Amino acid sequence: MSEPILQASDLVRHFRVGGGLLSKGVTVRAVDGVSLDIRRGETFAIVGESGCGKSTLARLLMRLLSPTSGSIRFEGKEISELGGRPLRDLRRDMQFIFQDPFSSLNPRMSVGRIVGEPLETHEPDLDAAGRRARVAELLRLVGLRAEHTVRYPHEFSGGQRQRIGIARALASGPKLLIGDEPVSALDMSVQAQVVNLLEDLKRDLDLTLVVIAHDLAVIRHMSDRVAVMYLGQIVESGPTDTVFSQARHPYTLALLSAIPEPEHGRTRTRIALSGEPPSPSDPPPGCRFHTRCAFARDECRVRSPELRAARDGHLVACHFWQDIAAAGEGFTPDPVAPHRPNVERRFDLYRAASLNRKTTPKAAQNTSP
Ligand SMILES: Nc1ncnc2c1ncn2[C@@H]1O[C@H](COP(=O)(O)OP(=O)(O)OP(=O)(O)O)[C@@H](O)[C@H]1O
Numbered sequence: 001m002s003e004p005i006l007q008a009s010d011l012v013r014h015f016r017v018g019g020g021l022l023s024k025g026v027t028v029r030a031v032d033g034v035s036l037d038i039r040r041g042e043t044f045a046i047v048g049e050s051g052c053g054k055s056t057l058a059r060l061l062m063r064l065l066s067p068t069s070g071s072i073r074f075e076g077k078e079i080s081e082l083g084g085r086p087l088r089d090l091r092r093d094m095q096f097i098f099q100d101p102f103s104s105l106n107p108r109m110s111v112g113r114i115v116g117e118p119l120e121t122h123e124p125d126l127d128a129a130g131r132r133a134r135v136a137e138l139l140r141l142v143g144l145r146a147e148h149t150v151r152y153p154h155e156f157s158g159g160q161r162q163r164i165g166i167a168r169a170l171a172s173g174p175k176l177l178i179g180d181e182p183v184s185a186l187d188m189s190v191q192a193q194v195v196n197l198l199e200d201l202k203r204d205l206d207l208t209l210v211v212i213a214h215d216l217a218v219i220r221h222m223s224d225r226v227a228v229m230y231l232g233q234i235v236e237s238g239p240t241d242t243v244f245s246q247a248r249h250p251y252t253l254a255l256l257s258a259i260p261e262p263e264h265g266r267t268r269t270r271i272a273l274s275g276e277p278p279s280p281s282d283p284p285p286g287c288r289f290h291t292r293c294a295f296a297r298d299e300c301r302v303r304s305p306e307l308r309a310a311r312d313g314h315l316v317a318c319h320f321w322q323d324i325a326a327a328g329e330g331f332t333p334d335p336v337a338p339h340r341p342n343v344e345r346r347f348d349l350y351r352a353a354s355l356n357r358k359t360t361p362k363a364a365q366n367t368s369p
Pocket residue numbers: 015016017028029030048049050051052053054055056057280
């Protein structure tokens with residue numbers, strides 16, 4: 001097992017919104033106590049519903065945002081309070097790939113300038129010829145050609161624009177790339193090409209990747225380990241194969257059950273999570289998932305579960321994960337919970353989804369986008 005390159009400990013980021021003369025405003029708990037280790041050379045995925053705090057976490061890890069509290073260590077060095085020159089130096093090692101390649105590229109700059117600009121900051125000793133050669137090399141790495149340097153972003157397709165964004169991110173020679181939905185704005189046919197490119201770059205340049213994606217098939221295909229977020233916290237994490245085949249948290253089970261499997265001529269059971277997630281400015285007490293969990297009991301409403309080891313490297317934040325794991329052996333979710341009228345039906349759906357996953361080989365689940 002390789003050593004951690006990036007570690008977060010009890011990381012918190014709250015945003016104060018609203019407020020004025022007549023009101024106090026509210027505190028949005030976007031990231032609320034996240035601890036994780038990202039290991040050198042791995043692809044680490046973060047998944048969860050919209051608004052659960054994925055982008056905020058990614059920006060914290062890169063120090064594009066400052067944490068409200070908690071620790072972030074890069075290669076063993078505390079970076080949570082870094083500023084000025086040391087923070088600029090850190091940018092060389094960690095780079096971001098944005099979701100929307102069009103809005104993240106300056107339309108008035110040629111590709112040569114877009115990709116070459118970071119070199120001015122990170123390699124100030126390069127002369128113009130050296131910079132041109134480096135830009136050509138970076139474009140080649142991402143599958144573009146040297147003559148593309150004189151063109152502008154609007155002259156490229158969406159996939160090519162994302163390649164330009166990746167070339168720009170590589171210009172400083174980073175050790176770690178964080179992609180926030182790096183392929184979700186692209187056509188399905190192009191997504192697989194960009195996913196493959198990221199995997200090739202990771203291998204050839206010894207990179208560590210952190211990928212945020214809502215497409216579970218992309219995550220399953222790309223990542224070595226995955227963290228599942230709900231309302232600003234990690235509820236389950238572990239090796240991707242383990243989490244996908246033996247998920248223990250009811251929220252993960254619900255997410256996984258929605259993977260489509262069109263090539264098998266059947267549709268995976270889709271579990272509709274009831275209602276919207278609660279607001280991160282007013283998270284429920286106890287387990288934050290209890291308002292939507294088919295398995296919730298009284299204890300869940302008052303006591304918050306910690307993220308604990310289920311087995312080697314597989315962590316789960318649920319009081320009753322063992323009961324849920326034994327679902328096939330007769331565990332019955334609390335049948336009298338008044339706010340969950342269809343508990344039994346949903347329980348059957350969870351179980352069916354879980355059995356489906358056990359009988360479907362991994363290769364078949366890797367629906368390349
Ligand atoms: N700058 C900000 N000011 C106030 N609230 C913010 C800010 N940035 C994020 N939030 C809030 O924090 C919560 C988490 O947002 P975040 O963008 O991290 O979620 P996400 O998981 O990336 O969602 P999505 O999948 O839609 O991109 C949301 O409620 C969001 O509205």
